Amino acid sequence: MARAMKRVPVREQEPKVRAANFEEVSYGYNEEEAVAEAKRCLNCKNPRCVGGCPVSINIPKFIHFVSERQFEEAFKTIQESSLLPAVCGRVCPQETQCEGPCVMGIKGEAIAIGKLERFVADWAREHHIVPEKPDFSTGKKVAVIGAGPAGLTCASELAKKGHDVTIFEALHEAGGVLVYGIPEFRLPKEKVVAKEVENVKRLGVKIETDVVIGKSVTIDELLDEEGFDAVFIGSGAGLPRFMNIPGEQANGVYSANEYLTRNNLMKAFKGYDTPIHRGKKVVVVGGGNVAMDAARTALRLGADTHIVYRRSEAELPARAEEVHHAKEEGIQFHLLTNPVEILVDDEDWVKGIRVIKMELGEPDDSGRRRPIEIPGSEYDIDADTVIMALGTSPNPLISSTTEGLDVNKWQCIVADDEGATSRKGIFAGGDAVSGAATVILAMGAGKKAAASIDAYLKTLD
Numbered sequence: 001m002a003r004a005m006k007r008v009p010v011r012e013q014e015p016k017v018r019a020a021n022f023e024e025v026s027y028g029y030n031e032e033e034a035v036a037e038a039k040r041c042l043n044c045k046n047p048r049c050v051g052g053c054p055v056s057i058n059i060p061k062f063i064h065f066v067s068e069r070q071f072e073e074a075f076k077t078i079q080e081s082s083l084l085p086a087v088c089g090r091v092c093p094q095e096t097q098c099e100g101p102c103v104m105g106i107k108g109e110a111i112a113i114g115k116l117e118r119f120v121a122d123w124a125r126e127h128h129i130v131p132e133k134p135d136f137s138t139g140k141k142v143a144v145i146g147a148g149p150a151g152l153t154c155a156s157e158l159a160k161k162g163h164d165v166t167i168f169e170a171l172h173e174a175g176g177v178l179v180y181g182i183p184e185f186r187l188p189k190e191k192v193v194a195k196e197v198e199n200v201k202r203l204g205v206k207i208e209t210d211v212v213i214g215k216s217v218t219i220d221e222l223l224d225e226e227g228f229d230a231v232f233i234g235s236g237a238g239l240p241r242f243m244n245i246p247g248e249q250a251n252g253v254y255s256a257n258e259y260l261t262r263n264n265l266m267k268a269f270k271g272y273d274t275p276i277h278r279g280k281k282v283v284v285v286g287g288g289n290v291a292m293d294a295a296r297t298a299l300r301l302g303a304d305t306h307i308v309y310r311r312s313e314a315e316l317p318a319r320a321e322e323v324h325h326a327k328e329e330g331i332q333f334h335l336l337t338n339p340v341e342i343l344v345d346d347e348d349w350v351k352g353i354r355v356i357k358m359e360l361g362e363p364d365d366s367g368r369r370r371p372i373e374i375p376g377s378e379y380d381i382d383a384d385t386v387i388m389a390l391g392t393s394p395n396p397l398i399s400s401t402t403e404g405l406d407v408n409k410w411q412c413i414v415a416d417d418e419g420a421t422s423r424k425g426i427f428a429g430g431d432a433v434s435g436a437a438t439v440i441l442a443m444g445a446g447k448k449a450a451a452s453i454d455a456y457l458k459t460l461d
């Protein structure tokens with residue numbers, strides 16, 4: 001039987017409808033659609049897709065189970081490598097990871113691995129299939145700092161090996177960027193993230209929220225006084241960057257992290273106590289996933305929303321799907337344009353943003369063509385809110401309170417490929433080491449570090 005070269009399309013909310021609500025954009029596959037898509041997979045002997053997955057999920061095996069309607073087996077296969085499949089199936093950049101090298105993509109469309117992963121994870125959740133706590137214990141205690149993808153993955157891998165793991169999380173909810181950064185319309189919090197966090201706890205992992213390591217307690221105190229044998233740092237990169245242009249201190253200027261946290265975690269959009277400035281005209285500066293998320297959130301709060309980005313469409317770092325969705329929803333892009341000043345009224349509120357046109361010159365260190373200002377091309381855009389989405393760095397709190405922990409010039413913790421830092425017994429991974437990256441890379445780093453920690457704990461016997 002000839003295989004379909006095109007993937008089974010996924011149903012989505014209509015752009016006009018979804019632009020006014022926070023419900024999930026994509027409906028995902030139903031059983032029939034998932035089985036039809038899974039049947040396109042060639043079940044390759046040397047599956048290139050697996051090489052593209054940072055946590056090495058056995059992709060052909062789980063897809064084969066889907067094609068046979070053995071959904072529970074498919075879930076168990078994924079779970080051997082990942083405890084956050086409903087998250088990854090929704091937000092991972094599959095087009096550059098597992099789906100990028102898929103052989104079906106050479107002449108047709110790559111298998112929709114992410115959509116199948118999401119289907120399997122959602123099916124398992126709806127059928128209450130959950131992981132079990134191991135029935136053995138090593139007696140070794142590990143502290144994990146941060147309940148983002150890196151920390152959750154490291155903690156669950158260690159718990160599976162019988163270690164006693166406690167995660168310390170600064171915020172009042174576990175999930176890291178999954179709860180405070182990525183909006184509800186891409187990643188539902190209660191339905192998806194909370195349930196996957198629950199699965200981590202089912203393995204025996206304890207999560208203590210509202211504990212800021214470096215303030216409430218230091219890493220050295222955890223090791224010397226609280227009886228922990230090893231520490232994993234997965235504290236992410238939550239410190240926003242700004243442009244240092246005039247007017248950036250005005251009322252109505254937000255970092256994307258603050259704006260999204262107020263919405264996602266503090267639920268400002270649902271009328272909770274946390275206030276948010278509901279702009280009528282919002283300008284978001286930046287071109288990554290974070291910029292798209294901030295812009296699409298502002299749009300849903302009722303604003304006429306614009307994105308200002310200094311390079312061209314080809315260099316936009318956001319996922320193609322996010323840019324496509326943002327355009328469909330009516331967000332206006334000012335490409336090859338860069339802010340020079342935020343315009344402020346007499347009461348120190350934003351009233352607009354002055355931008356300048358750019359052109360692309362020779363490639364810079366990142367390999368992308370360097371944007372150069374075109375003299376005399378400045379113009380003003382009216383705005384009452386400006387959101388800066390220019391990237392983030394790790395917060396120096398942990399490194400500055402932990403003697404002998406090496407960091408590089410961007411404040412990223414220095415760790416080798418296996419997660420070992422300059423301090424014995426202290427491991428690190430995820431955005432805290434790499435700088436802002438992706439969910440699956442953070443999970444991959446958490447998994448590798450867990451293997452190193454397990455090996456280290458054995459040396460203590």
Ligand SMILES: Cc1cc2nc3c(=O)[nH]c(=O)nc-3n(C[C@H](O)[C@H](O)[C@H](O)COP(=O)(O)OP(=O)(O)OC[C@H]3O[C@@H](n4cnc5c(N)ncnc54)[C@H](O)[C@@H]3O)c2cc1C
Nearest residue numbers: 146148149150170176177181213236430431437438439442
């Ligand atoms: C808005 C936004 C959208 C994104 N979209 C995508 C996407 O679509 N796909 C994708 O793959 N990636 C996306 N990313 C990137 C991705 O979310 C991150 O790379 C990933 O979450 C990093 O995981 P992590 O565990 O290293 O850190 P985080 O998720 O940042 O988690 C770190 C945790 O540590 C806690 N912490 C920090 N300091 C301390 C301390 N001193 N004590 C205790 N706890 C502490 C923090 O509160 C946080 O909960 C996005 C990021 C943002 C901000």
Ligand code: SF4
Nearest residue numbers: 041042044049102103
């Ligand atoms: S490379 Fe593509 S076709 Fe081959 S096993 Fe992986 S998903 Fe299936």
